[in-house]
Every structure is written in C-alpha cells, then in structure tokens.
Amino acid sequence: MIKLGLIREGKVPADNRVALTPAQCKWIHRNASDVRVIAQSSPNRCFSDREYQMAGVDVQEDMSDCDILLGIKEVPVSQLIPGKTYLFFSHTRKKQSYNQHLFQSIIANRITLLDYECLEHEDGQRILGFGFFAGVVGAHNGMMSFGHRTGAYDLVRVYKQRSFRELIHTYFGLRIPPVKVVVTGSGRVAHGILEIMNLMGIVEVEPEDYLQKQYTYPVYTQLKGADLYAPKSGAAYNRVHFHDHPEEYNCKFLPYALQSDILMNGIYWDTAMPRLFEKEDLRHPAWRMHTIADITDDAFGSVPVNLGDQTIEDPIYGVSRSTFGKTAPFQENSVDIMAVGNLPNELPRDASRYFGEQLIKYVLEDLVKNNETAVLKRATMVEKGRLTERYDYLADYAAGK
CATH class of the missing domain: 3.40.50.720 (NAD(P)-binding Rossmann-like Domain)
Known part of the structure; x- marks a missing residue:
C-alpha cells in the first residue's frame, strides 16, 4: 500500500x-x-x-x-x-x-525532491502549473486597476467570487472604453489573459495594425517571441537560439509602450534576458502606458518598475514617472503596477x-x-x-x- x-x-x-x-x-x-x-x-x-x-x-x-x-x-x-x-x-x-x-x-x-516546475514533456512543455488561472486573475485585476484610475467602469474582486463561472457572470453588460491593451507571452499565463480579453469583448488586432491605428472600440494585441526580440546581429529570430543565448538579443517592445494604455505581461524571464523597457523610459514624453499587470511577477525583471509583491487584498501600487519611487496608486504622474505572487489563490x-x-x-x-x-x-x-x-x-x- x-x-x-x-x-x-x-x-x-x-x-x-x-x-x-x-x-x-x-x-x-x-x-x-x-x-x-x-x-x-x-x-x-x-x-x-x-x-x-x-x-x-x-x-x-x-x-x-x-x-x-x-x-x-x-x-x-x-x-x-x-x-x-x-x-x-x-x-x-x-x-x-x-x-x-x-x-x-x-x-x-x-x-527526494521532485519539483513541479521541472515536470516537462519531451519537448520541454511544462506539465503542471497554475499559469492559466494566474493569467485570468491578473488580467482581471489589470483591467480593474485601469477602471479605478479612469473611473470608466468598476470591476468586482475575484477572490470574493466562488468560482470562475461566477466571475464570468460579472462581465455581462460591461462596457470597456476604446483602450489599447498589449499582451506579452504565449504560454499558460498568456492563454489565461486572452480568455479574459475575449470574455470582456476586447478585440484582437495584429501587432502591425496596433502600432499604426487608433480604434473606437477596445483592442488588444499579443506579442510572442519574434514580436518582442531581435538578434543584435541582424539575423532572424530563432526561439531555441534565443533561450540559449538571450544576451545576444535586443527587445523591440518600447514602441508598444508608447501606443498602449495597459500592459498584460505574461512572458517568462530570467536575468540574462533583455527587459521589455528600462525604467528611464517612463520619462519619455510620449509614454502612454499607465497600467501594468506584471502577471509573471519578477521583481525588477522584465518590468523594471516592478518594485515587489503586493497582497491579494491590496494588489496595486504606483511608481513615480520622475523618481521611480513607490507611490499610492492612481496618481497623475505615476504608473500603476499590479504585482502579486499568488494570483491563482483568488480562484x-x-x-x-x-x-x-x-x-x-x-x-x-x-x-x-x-x-x-x-x-x-x-x-x-x-x-x-x-x-x-x-x-x-x-x-x-x-x-x-
């Protein structure tokens, strides 16, 4: 037995x-x-x-x-x-x-230790994880944060709902203004984010159109590896090479920061990888992005102004665009950061x-x-x-x- x-x-x-x-x-x-x-x-x-x-x-x-x-x-x-x-x-x-x-x-x-994170199929795809629900909760909280900042709509707290199905019912009749949302990543976290985008009626557009056009309805675009990173050598993006030699790549994200209201960050990151942007970029006069849901939540990582975790009960803080110091959320010259390490605990x-x-x-x-x-x-x-x-x-x- x-x-x-x-x-x-x-x-x-x-x-x-x-x-x-x-x-x-x-x-x-x-x-x-x-x-x-x-x-x-x-x-x-x-x-x-x-x-x-x-x-x-x-x-x-x-x-x-x-x-x-x-x-x-x-x-x-x-x-x-x-x-x-x-x-x-x-x-x-x-x-x-x-x-x-x-x-x-x-x-x-x-x-004897078997780590869930190391359970992988032959192709390297992880078998176990809570990423999908991290994406669901993180995307909801990111949209909630933008609603609080603008006063355009009000979303409930996820952890007060008994189930994902009950959460979905709260979206009936929700009207999102014509925001632009950029989603990074292609794994389980990103799939959870996209689920919420679609449930909220936010329309997907191609990255090229996203950069060039303005819309009268809410839109999102999804950026995967080739959309985000380019070899410094000028060669074509190669996924395997990127993961083996990330230091040989530059990040191409900054133009999206200047065209987006909200970032839903779902990319894997480690210290050798280029960041999506540098904190000094917040001082760019054309900076538009005031809400960042850093769902993969690496402090000082792919989002350099992630200053550390908040709690489920209090998930959002501000970062000053001039000093990069922590502030209360929803301030005029700040960027709001949603960073929580245990998002799936809300569902x-x-x-x-x-x-x-x-x-x-x-x-x-x-x-x-x-x-x-x-x-x-x-x-x-x-x-x-x-x-x-x-x-x-x-x-x-x-x-x-």
Missing part, C-alpha cells in the same frame, strides 16, 4: 490551493486499490477537512507514515520529514538565494481542480509504481539527499557558495 500525503501549507502567508481535490482523492481510491490518500488537517485549504473526510480521505496531523508528500509552496525547513519523497514548487532551480537554506536542508535530510478551487487533473493524468501512476520514466527523472532534483546529474550545476548552491 502506497500512502500519498497532502501536507498542510506551512509558508506564510498560507497558500489555500491543493494538489488533489476531495473528488480526485475519491477517484484515486476507486481506481487504485493499492493507493491511499491522507490529508494533514488544515484550516486554510480551499477544501475543508470535512470535505476530504466526506470523500473517504483520512484527515490527521502526523504524516510520517506517508511514502510521498504533496504540497504546493515551499515546505518550511522545520516541517521537513527526513527520508521522504516530496513534490512541491521549491523555487530553487535558478539558485534563488531566499530558498538556499531549504535546498541544503533537503539534501541534509536525505530527501483556488478551480485552479486546484485543473492542477490535480494534470497530476493524475501525467504523473501519479508512474510515481506510485516507482516507474523510472523520463518525465519523473527530469523532475527529480535531489534523490535521497544527492543532486541528480541534470541538476549538478546546483552543486555550489547546495554547498552554500
């Missing part, structure tokens, strides 16, 4: 998403007689202890008898159980300094349901049967306290250097 443990989220503030919903646990019990799911008692989950119990899941405090432990966010070092197999978002693959101690403790405790039940479906479909069976598939091997960062070959570049990080 294999025991899967749904651990309580220990990171503060507590995340309310789950890896498996009660209904999904019930399905596992019905279809895999050799697997039992145990849930650690939690007051913060979007599904209550009672809902798990009603689905036939044992709810208890002690998880030491479980073989595999499933969480969402980073597990606090004090809550790690030595020798166990864990799955969660560790945020360590980029040598994030704030989680270095956690990574060292995983190794010291002889833990936790929908986001968890989707996440669990993918987990069951692509991961769990091989995981519980201990099948050494390529997918699981690629996602295993640490095995019984030792770095795996794929992640040996983290040796200095693990050693505290």
Whole structure:
C-alpha cells in the first residue's frame, strides 16, 4: 500500500490551493486499490477537512507514515520529514538565494525532491502549473486597476467570487472604453489573459495594425517571441537560439509602450534576458502606458518598475514617472503596477481542480509504481539527499557558495 500525503501549507502567508481535490482523492481510491490518500488537517485549504473526510480521505496531523508528500509552496525547513519523497514548487532551480537554506536542508535530510516546475514533456512543455488561472486573475485585476484610475467602469474582486463561472457572470453588460491593451507571452499565463480579453469583448488586432491605428472600440494585441526580440546581429529570430543565448538579443517592445494604455505581461524571464523597457523610459514624453499587470511577477525583471509583491487584498501600487519611487496608486504622474505572487489563490478551487487533473493524468501512476520514466527523472532534483546529474550545476548552491 502506497500512502500519498497532502501536507498542510506551512509558508506564510498560507497558500489555500491543493494538489488533489476531495473528488480526485475519491477517484484515486476507486481506481487504485493499492493507493491511499491522507490529508494533514488544515484550516486554510480551499477544501475543508470535512470535505476530504466526506470523500473517504483520512484527515490527521502526523504524516510520517506517508511514502510521498504533496504540497504546493515551499515546505518550511522545520516541517521537513527526513527520508521522504516530496513534490512541491521549491523555487530553487535558478539558485534563488531566499530558498538556499531549504535546498541544503533537503539534501541534509536525505530527501527526494521532485519539483513541479521541472515536470516537462519531451519537448520541454511544462506539465503542471497554475499559469492559466494566474493569467485570468491578473488580467482581471489589470483591467480593474485601469477602471479605478479612469473611473470608466468598476470591476468586482475575484477572490470574493466562488468560482470562475461566477466571475464570468460579472462581465455581462460591461462596457470597456476604446483602450489599447498589449499582451506579452504565449504560454499558460498568456492563454489565461486572452480568455479574459475575449470574455470582456476586447478585440484582437495584429501587432502591425496596433502600432499604426487608433480604434473606437477596445483592442488588444499579443506579442510572442519574434514580436518582442531581435538578434543584435541582424539575423532572424530563432526561439531555441534565443533561450540559449538571450544576451545576444535586443527587445523591440518600447514602441508598444508608447501606443498602449495597459500592459498584460505574461512572458517568462530570467536575468540574462533583455527587459521589455528600462525604467528611464517612463520619462519619455510620449509614454502612454499607465497600467501594468506584471502577471509573471519578477521583481525588477522584465518590468523594471516592478518594485515587489503586493497582497491579494491590496494588489496595486504606483511608481513615480520622475523618481521611480513607490507611490499610492492612481496618481497623475505615476504608473500603476499590479504585482502579486499568488494570483491563482483568488480562484483556488478551480485552479486546484485543473492542477490535480494534470497530476493524475501525467504523473501519479508512474510515481506510485516507482516507474523510472523520463518525465519523473527530469523532475527529480535531489534523490535521497544527492543532486541528480541534470541538476549538478546546483552543486555550489547546495554547498552554500
């Protein structure tokens, strides 16, 4: 008998998403007689202890008898159980300094770590993630921010709605003025953004037309890799080459900043990649963009005036166009920034349901049967306290250097 443990989220503030919903646990019990799911008692989950119990899941405090432990966010070092197999978002693959101690403790405790972020298909496409719902919530909040700034319309808060379906009903009768919205990215986050654009009746136009025309109705354009980046050499954009050598590319975004009211940022970014613009560009006399939803949320990253996270309850702040300092939102000479690190928490039940479906479909069976598939091997960062070959570049990080 294999025991899967749904651990309580220990990171503060507590995340309310789950890896498996009660209904999904019930399905596992019905279809895999050799697997039992145990849930650690939690007051913060979007599904209550009672809902798990009603689905036939044992709810208890002690998880030491479980073989595999499933969480969402980073597990606090004090809550790690030595020798166990864990799955969660560790945020360590980029040598994030704030989680270095956690990574060292995983190794010291002889833990096996599979990182959700590293679960990928053969072509590199990520299997699991909450990106779609981050895009949905981030796009809604970005449009909400613009409505507050202009007074043109008023949108509800997402987290006060019980479901995505209920949120959609709030868009009936919504009239958006003739704004121009630029959307960056092509992954799950971007797909969530586009869902909201379409639900709000904002019309897609081609990038070339977007730059050259003004419209009497709201429009958006989507910028993917070739629209955003160009090799410094003058050669044609190549996606593989860009991801291998991003420092050899320039960003072509600035003209869109001068033609847009709102930016919905959904691109992946790391420190070697060029930024969408530089903060000094906010002083450009033709700067038009006063609302930025930085949904992928890299502080000082692709959006250099992302000064750090806000909370779900208070998601927006301003940045002065003259000093680049933080201000209250909706000021005359500021740009409003929506930057929240846990956006899917505003629709936790929908986001968890989707996440669990993918987990069951692509991961769990091989995981519980201990099948050494390529997918699981690629996602295993640490095995019984030792770095795996794929992640040996983290040796200095693990050693505290």
